[in-house]
Amino acid sequence: MSAESILRVEGLRTEFHTESGLVKAVNDISFELARGETLGLVGESGCGKSVTNLSILRLVQSPPGKIAGGKVLFEALDGSRRDLLAVSEEEVRVLRGKNISMIFQDPLTSLNPVLRVGVQIAEAIQLHHGLRKREARAKSIEMMRLIGMPDPERRVDDYPHQFSGGMRQRVMIAMALSCKPDILIADEPTTALDVTIQAQILDLIKSLSARDATAVIMITHDLGVVAGMCDSICVMYAGRIVEKATVDDLFHDPLHPYTKGLLASIPRVDAAASAEGSQRLYSIPGAPPSLVGMSDCCPFHPRCESAMGICRSRLPPETVHAGKGPRSVSCWLHAKEGR
Amino acid sequence: MGRYIAKRLLSLVPVLFGVSIIVFFLVRLIPGSALQMYMGTQVEATPQQMEELKRIFGEDRPVTVLFVEWLGRILQGDFGYSLRTGRAVLPDILSRLPLSLELTLFALFLALLIGIPQGIASSLKKNPVSDVINRIVGLLGLSLPQFWLASLMVLAFSGTRGWIPMGNYIKFAANPLRNLQMLFLPALAIGIGLAAVIMRYTRNSMLEVLQMDYIRTAKAKGLKKRVVILRHALKNAILPVITVAGFNTGYLLGGAIVIEEVFALPGMGRLALYAIYQRDYPVIQAIVLVIATLFVLVNLVTDLIYALVDPRIRLDEGKKQS
Amino acid sequence: MSKSRLAKNSIAMTGVVIVALYLLSIAVSFFWLPFDPVAMDVEHLLEAPSLATGHLFGTDEFGRDILARIMKGSTISLVISLCATALGSVVGVLMGIWAGYLGGRWDHWIMRVADVLFSFPSLLLAIFVMAILGEKTFNVVFAIGIVYIPQFARISRGAILTIKSSEFVRAARSNGAGSSFILFRHLLPNILVPLIVQVSLSLSVAILLESSLSFLGLGVQPPAPSWGNMLSGARKVMVLAPWTAIYPGLAISFLVLGFNLLGDGLRDILDPRLRNVR
Numbered sequence: 011m012s013a014e015s016i017l018r019v020e021g022l023r024t025e026f027h028t029e030s031g032l033v034k035a036v037n038d039i040s041f042e043l044a045r046g047e048t049l050g051l052v053g054e055s056g057c058g059k060s061v062t063n064l065s066i067l068r069l070v071q072s073p074p075g076k077i078a079g080g081k082v083l084f085e086a087l088d089g090s091r092r093d094l095l096a097v098s099e100e101e102v103r104v105l106r107g108k109n110i111s112m113i114f115q116d117p118l119t120s121l122n123p124v125l126r127v128g129v130q131i132a133e134a135i136q137l138h139h140g141l142r143k144r145e146a147r148a149k150s151i152e153m154m155r156l157i158g159m160p161d162p163e164r165r166v167d168d169y170p171h172q173f174s175g176g177m178r179q180r181v182m183i184a185m186a187l188s189c190k191p192d193i194l195i196a197d198e199p200t201t202a203l204d205v206t207i208q209a210q211i212l213d214l215i216k217s218l219s220a221r222d223a224t225a226v227i228m229i230t231h232d233l234g235v236v237a238g239m240c241d242s243i244c245v246m247y248a249g250r251i252v253e254k255a256t257v258d259d260l261f262h263d264p265l266h267p268y269t270k271g272l273l274a275s276i277p278r279v280d281a282a283a284s285a286e287g288s289q290r291l292y293s294i295p296g297a298p299p300s301l302v303g304m305s306d307c308c309p310f311h312p313r314c315e316s317a318m319g320i321c322r323s324r325l326p327p328e329t330v331h332a333g334k335g336p337r338s339v340s341c342w343l344h345a346k347e348g349r
Numbered sequence: 350m351g352r353y354i355a356k357r358l359l360s361l362v363p364v365l366f367g368v369s370i371i372v373f374f375l376v377r378l379i380p381g382s383a384l385q386m387y388m389g390t391q392v393e394a395t396p397q398q399m400e401e402l403k404r405i406f407g408e409d410r411p412v413t414v415l416f417v418e419w420l421g422r423i424l425q426g427d428f429g430y431s432l433r434t435g436r437a438v439l440p441d442i443l444s445r446l447p448l449s450l451e452l453t454l455f456a457l458f459l460a461l462l463i464g465i466p467q468g469i470a471s472s473l474k475k476n477p478v479s480d481v482i483n484r485i486v487g488l489l490g491l492s493l494p495q496f497w498l499a500s501l502m503v504l505a506f507s508g509t510r511g512w513i514p515m516g517n518y519i520k521f522a523a524n525p526l527r528n529l530q531m532l533f534l535p536a537l538a539i540g541i542g543l544a545a546v547i548m549r550y551t552r553n554s555m556l557e558v559l560q561m562d563y564i565r566t567a568k569a570k571g572l573k574k575r576v577v578i579l580r581h582a583l584k585n586a587i588l589p590v591i592t593v594a595g596f597n598t599g600y601l602l603g604g605a606i607v608i609e610e611v612f613a614l615p616g617m618g619r620l621a622l623y624a625i626y627q628r629d630y631p632v633i634q635a636i637v638l639v640i641a642t643l644f645v646l647v648n649l650v651t652d653l654i655y656a657l658v659d660p661r662i663r664l665d666e667g668k669k670q671s
Numbered sequence: 672m673s674k675s676r677l678a679k680n681s682i683a684m685t686g687v688v689i690v691a692l693y694l695l696s697i698a699v700s701f702f703w704l705p706f707d708p709v710a711m712d713v714e715h716l717l718e719a720p721s722l723a724t725g726h727l728f729g730t731d732e733f734g735r736d737i738l739a740r741i742m743k744g745s746t747i748s749l750v751i752s753l754c755a756t757a758l759g760s761v762v763g764v765l766m767g768i769w770a771g772y773l774g775g776r777w778d779h780w781i782m783r784v785a786d787v788l789f790s791f792p793s794l795l796l797a798i799f800v801m802a803i804l805g806e807k808t809f810n811v812v813f814a815i816g817i818v819y820i821p822q823f824a825r826i827s828r829g830a831i832l833t834i835k836s837s838e839f840v841r842a843a844r845s846n847g848a849g850s851s852f853i854l855f856r857h858l859l860p861n862i863l864v865p866l867i868v869q870v871s872l873s874l875s876v877a878i879l880l881e882s883s884l885s886f887l888g889l890g891v892q893p894p895a896p897s898w899g900n901m902l903s904g905a906r907k908v909m910v911l912a913p914w915t916a917i918y919p920g921l922a923i924s925f926l927v928l929g930f931n932l933l934g935d936g937l938r939d940i941l942d943p944r945l946r947n948v949r
Contacts, residue, residue, distance in 0.1 A: 111570070491931055497924070
């Protein structure tokens with residue numbers, strides 16, 4: 011674990027036992043998050059992004075879910091380091107909301123409909139900082155003001171359904187950041203919102219995390235979000251990370267065919283003006299594979315235009331690649347061994 | 350809120366009007382007039398007396414007029430007179446209503462006390478074996494006839510002093526503790542079926558709510574399991590349970606009629622049964638009317654409680670007002 | 672509904688087995704009963720269950736064999752429950768379909784009638800109707816059936832309203848199909864699922880209602896045996912002879928449980944919405 015690293019995930023595996031068989035939703039994932047860094051976790055829906063992050067806090071529903079292996083090493087400010095998958099449930103619980111907190115995709119369903127938002131924001135502070143009810147309420151109001159809620163003194167007693175979608179997500183952010191966590195995990199925080207609101211929410215997350223030097227894991231399927239927010243990116247496909255790179259490297263020189271496909275499918279304003287402007291928007295052929303009973307092969311090979319013989323029989327190893335920052339890719343095109 | 354209550358109260362008027370129509374006209378279906386029934390137990394009457402009686406019983410006027418007159422008297426609190434005792438019906442009912450209501454509320458209390466914790470507990474220990482056991486226990490609770498349970502209780506406890514009222518009923522005001530002790534078994538016999546229903550609803554509702562995103566949010570905050578379940582899950586899961594409990598309170602009231610008979614409790618149920626055995630129709634009409642009104646009011650109260658617990662309902666009304 | 676799915680659902684299967692056992696005992700009772708269920712036998716009053724005397728469930732206060740009475744009584748209870756449920760469901764479904772399909776004023780008034788009927792606790796309504804009609808066995812059918820009318824009306828109306836606007840009905844209509852043809856050809860099959868479940872659960876409640884009425888002396892009249900009036904008779908003697916109260920009660924509970932298991936299991940099997948919940 012490097013000096014400024016705060017979280018390191020090693021060989022994480024999470025499985026779901028379903029009627030149609032064992033689903034390996036997260037299959038041997040490793041990545042590292044530095045203090046204050048913003049890391050993007052990108053992929054299509056169902057690729058295991060959310061499960062990865064629920065696994066970090068051991069919030070995967072069990073049954074049917076089960077964390078089958080790996081380590082989640084968290085280093086607290088005092089330098090103590092522990093494996094969140096190995097410690098007691100009680101020890102993880104104390105970290106939740108205090109050191110690592112989460113924002114979820116749909117703020118309407120993620121907020122409790124029968125509790126006042128002030129109560130919901132105050133809960134974590136009350137619990138982790140041992141504040142009394144009145145102090146916690148004052149803190150709630152302060153947090154609501156911080157996230158740009160007009161008239162927080164009055165709205166603190168309102169219920170979630172009385173807020174707009176954007177305001178609800180702001181409430182979620184206030185809730186998540188109320189204890190000044192070391193890490194904020196934002197799971198598709200803008201997907202359920204209007205396009206006009208999306209940028210505001212992202213700006214808010216960006217400015218608040220910068221203020222407190224909070225490390226952020228930004229889960230998204232939207233590369234546009236990643237470009238504006240993140241320092242580095244992990245691209246996930248079918249439960250695995252296929253490419254890791256800094257934002258600059260990834261956007262300027264994508265290595266994995268899947269990453270290339272993703273980038274090519276973003277509509278670009280500048281490209282429209284260029285010579286290829288008339289070209290149709292690219293879409294990756296085929297659909298993501300079923301995660302049931304995956305065999306040893308590159309999971310992307312059925313959709314890959316550059317697929318070779320070996321792709322169908324062996325899993326590509328993670329290969330370190332040169333770039334401006336640390337980067338690696340799991341693809342036989344770039345593998346240094348076994349070709 | 351006030352306007353919501355007023356609106357709901359107003360909506361009861363047509364329903365209660367319909368109830369009164371049924372209560373009035375069903376009794377008219379009985380072969381033989383009320384006068385004949387009355388005369389059945391009396392000695393001969395002179396022609397003049399018969400004329401007088403016919404006028405009193407309203408046999409000289411059309412039935413719709415009689416209905417309007419009857420309804421008018423009821424609205425003024427005059428429920429008529431017993432054909433057997435000649436006494437006013439309403440005071441007799443009112444003196445027996447408290448016991449039946451107490452029994453019903455006690456049964457409801459026991460049903461909630463048993464059903465909700467059991468439902469929560471079984472929703473947390475979810476595995477195929479306990480699932481099936483819970484379902485069968487729940488269905489079994491529904492399947493045992495209340496009056497049979499009551500009979501078995503009488504059988505089992507007849508040797509134990511104080512638990513079986515049997516003719517020496519003591520009013521709550523006279524001795525609350527003895528009163529509650531006496532009503533415990535009857536209330537349990539009435540409430541156990543509802544306890545089973547409430548258990549199942551609580552359990553299924555909890556299982557559904559525990560899957561919700563906001564439960565994940567609550568867990569992600571680091572809240573203790575107890576807080577997640579009691580504050581976040583239960584408050585949502587209880588909503589359908591309120592509806593079911595309220596809807597079934599009326600059935601508890603019906604059950605009280607039978608159970609009062611088994612335990613020889615001097616409540617409204619016994620009054621009703623003796624009225625039926627003796628064909629005392631004014632009494633029957635009045636009791637049916639009172640119970641149906643109570644039933645409708647209970648449903649209203651249920652809706653109000655629901656609105657109090659679920660902020661979304663209350664505020665939807667608020668929006669309409671503004 | 673596939674056979675295999677019914678077989679797989681142990682809850683529903685248990686219900687089927689229980690109900691089948693009762694049907695079997697009814698079939699047997701037509702040809703053979705251990706004793707005459709109504710003949711008094713002063714030499715064997717309140718005899719405890721015993722293999723030696725042949726009174727497996729004992730005898731009652733008139734020396735009548737309890738097993739024979741339970742077997743005979745199961746015919747009466749089941750026939751009343753079936754007829755009452757049939758009456759309530761047919762009238763209720765017709766009302767509900769009528770209201771839901773025609774809409775407008777019809778809908779309004781039919782549902783108001785259902786609301787009013789719903790304003791009586793079911794046992795009270797049944798008792799009231801019995802008090803009016805007099806204590807005859809046939810009247811029990813009517814008293815219980817009337818309780819079910821609003822329930823079936825609501826269920827079928829709700830189902831009709833959801834299906835009414837769907838594409839295939841509009842398609843049938845545009846092809847010139849008449850109203851009644853549409854109703855019975857297209858809509859009825861679609862509301863069968865909730866109805867089958869409701870029928871099964873209604874049968875269980877009907878048995879309970881019938882036995883309650885008979886227990887109060889308002890239902891099946893002695894000497895004809897019904898489980899309810901057996902329990903009523905047992906009240907005076909049950910301290911001396913607990914078997915007079917225990918066996919008829921078990922007979923009721925077991926059959927009601929059977930219908931409840933069946934209805935509950937059928938709901939799992941037939942209702943795709945609920946299939947994944949449990």
